[in-house]
Amino acid sequence: MLLFHYINRLKCLLRDKETVFWTLLFPILLATLFNIAFGSITSATEMFSPVATAVIDNQAYQDNVPFKEALKAVSSGEQPLLKVSVLSQDQAEQKLKEGEISGIITVSDGINLRVINTGLYQSLIKSFLDEYLQIEKTAGAIIESNPSAVQNGLFNSLADRRNYTDEISFSGAEPDTFLAYFYALIAMACLYGSFWGLRNVIDIQANLSPLGARRSVSPTHKLTSIVCDQLAALTIHFAEILITICYLVFVLGVDFGKRGGLVVLICFVGSVTGISLGTFVGSAIRKNEKVKYAMLNGISLSMSFLAGLMFIEMKYIVAQNVPLLSYINPAALLSDAFYSLNIYESLTRFYLNFGLLCSLSVLLSVASYMLVRREKYASI
């Protein structure tokens, strides 16, 4: 009997081809667009490339041998800091306005920098100039206190640039912020299961659809029909999420870490949460169908937004300022679960998210069942 219900419900839902198609295609399309947009972004924005700089070609510059040497030192080698071109005043200003170079260095009485706006690249040039001027000053002060320093190799030591820093990492994973957009997207796709949940409520409640009315007078126990309906919806939705994950991993190459089994597990829980959210909204809100759809769409969008779908720092801002919200927002829990699977060694945080999601689904499902069971209608 259960199987009969389940299979027929599955057929019913699958016949709505348009919906199946679009709920599946929506995350795939968005993920593709994300991938196009973010594909080259990290290298373009965060990755370092030598700063294009101009030096005005004048007599003072030609005469200042130490500065010339210093410039040469930072613009060559394995990891050059600057890309220096020696230009005339007019050429340099033209290029600065066109944005081809970040700043113009002029050597006259002192050394100064001209820029057109403020930014990290400009600050890097300034930092280099500061350093040059500072070393001059330091050397002067040292020689003043100890004239013999020059014979003892002060200048060699000054020129000998050591690296005092050493890169370590807490875990093997690179902190690639853009992954979080994909995590938030999967979270949203999971919450989209709520539309299937809503559809189930509409098709089973006598006051919502003729089909619901027909099914209410059948002798089947309500729990049986609800469970079968939900299982059918879960099957479809979970399959959709798995296809999306496969697409992300194998086609787009999004990194979900090495614990594939747990990724699938959290996707399953996410699908359950999504569907039970839809069921809950469908049974708790006594408004027409349009309002329910609008509410669900609004809820899943806002939750995904708070989990960082449109603006990734949002998730962190919420966690810092309103921590409670990030513990009850299923989208945040889901994206955080993916994140902690990929970034952390320990699984404590993952299981925390997992546990919270499970409790949330149980809570929503029980509440919806309480709302829909034993409803009686005097007239419809």
Place this chain on the structure above:
Amino acid sequence: MQVFKTYFKIISQTRTSLIIYYVVFLAISVLISRYSTQPASTDFTESKTRIAVINRDVDSSVVQGLIDFLAQKNNIVDIEDDAEKLQDALFFRRVEYIAIIPKGFSEDFKAGGSKPIEKVIVPGSTTSRYIDMHINRYLHTASITASYSRLDADNQARLVSESMAAKAEVKMLSKTTSNGFIGYIYYYNYFAYVILAISILGISTIMMVFNQPDLRRRNLCSPLKLRSMNYQLALGSAIYSVACWLITVMFGIVIYGESLLSSGLLPMLILNSFVFTIVCTSIGFLVGVLIKSQNVQAAIVNVLSLGMSFICGVFVPQAILGKTVLRFASFLPAYWYISVNNAIGDLSYKADFNKILIPMLIQIGFAIMIFSVTLFISKQKKTSNQ
């Protein structure tokens, strides 16, 4: 004008859901524009990077001096010495550099050893180079002063901090900087997302009512011409979108008040957003002709609004999107809307009206094209058997 009147009857019946959408979209855009705004300045200011410094060593003079120097040049964010918290902060870029001073560093440094400062960074990033420069410069100076000067520890520290104060002079070529990071420009960028989503949702919701097969057949055999019916529907949609546009513009004025009104950019921003609203209306009209179910509507609206927003530089600035992406995006109207906004933001220091006028005309071209396609499809559907 029966169709036109009916249009507004349907709107008033679906107002609850439209209001829900509107509130959600507006809240999103206001929140983002508040949090992503960075202060603009007219004088040169050095970039201050957010960093975390974890001191696992004793508070020796070299460690204290280094931390003071870093604090002077950057913004130090207090974070607990806890691997997960530090990782979170770096991943979401609350800090871009974590410097860990290891135990025994000062002792080793005094002895001329080579124990390094540990750093956790975004590999290869520009900010990491920038902070490296600061750390290396401080420690280099401190070590040289220690080995060559014949001063006692206090005087050494003084010498280091005095010479660290050396500064190159920086001049700004023009005194006004780009407005690109000012809140209201952000707000008008996010406007693209809001108006796209709300126009498509609203208009397609209403069009779906008119496109119910039975209702549509009934309407088609009425004496009203298809063209007249379409024009009335378009007029209704236009009025709906303009209302949404007006509310959003008003809302922007309420939030950004003085700074927006006194900037003198408002008329241009309003004009541009109006042109884009026309484009959104036509997209909404097209989607409304094509779809039948609510589920599909939600999916399509999200793909169109979020997708276009990401590709065209609403959420991520155009300046940092790759060249190929932008070339692809230039086939989408939102790209042109955003590029006009950016040009308006830059206006104060390089006036280039072609960059404003031409993209606006392109947007109007998009609107006309999409609208014609819609009318064509609508005509086709009349004859098809559905």
